[in-house]
Amino acid sequence: xxxxxxxxxxxxxxxxxxxxxxxxxxxxxxxxxxxxxxxxxxxxxxxxxxxxxxxxxxxxxxxxxxxxxxxxxxxxxxxxxx
Numbered sequence: 001x002x003x004x005x006x007x008x009x010x011x012x013x014x015x016x017x018x019x020x021x022x023x024x025x026x027x028x029x030x031x032x033x034x035x036x037x038x039x040x041x042x043x044x045x046x047x048x049x050x051x052x053x054x055x056x057x058x059x060x061x062x063x064x065x066x067x068x069x070x071x072x073x074x075x076x077x078x079x080x081x082x
Contacts, residue, residue: 037051
């Protein structure tokens with residue numbers, strides 16, 4: 001922890017500079033993702049709902065989520081228990 005107010009201010013400035021540099025590096029990738037979504041929609045390959053579902057599936061896979069548990073909990077909550 002910073003011991004003085006001046007030291008804290010210095011750390012805040014340093015953090016903001018670093019954060020700005022990272023955000024600047026990430027921006028081209030964000031634009032690339034937007035262009036990819038647009039390309040798939042414009043070509044009629046996938047609609048917006050299908051793209052959202054694909055992203056959700058990817059995030060579940062990436063997070064190593066147990067899909068059987070998700071389905072089981074969903075069914076329990078929706079009253080569709082087997």
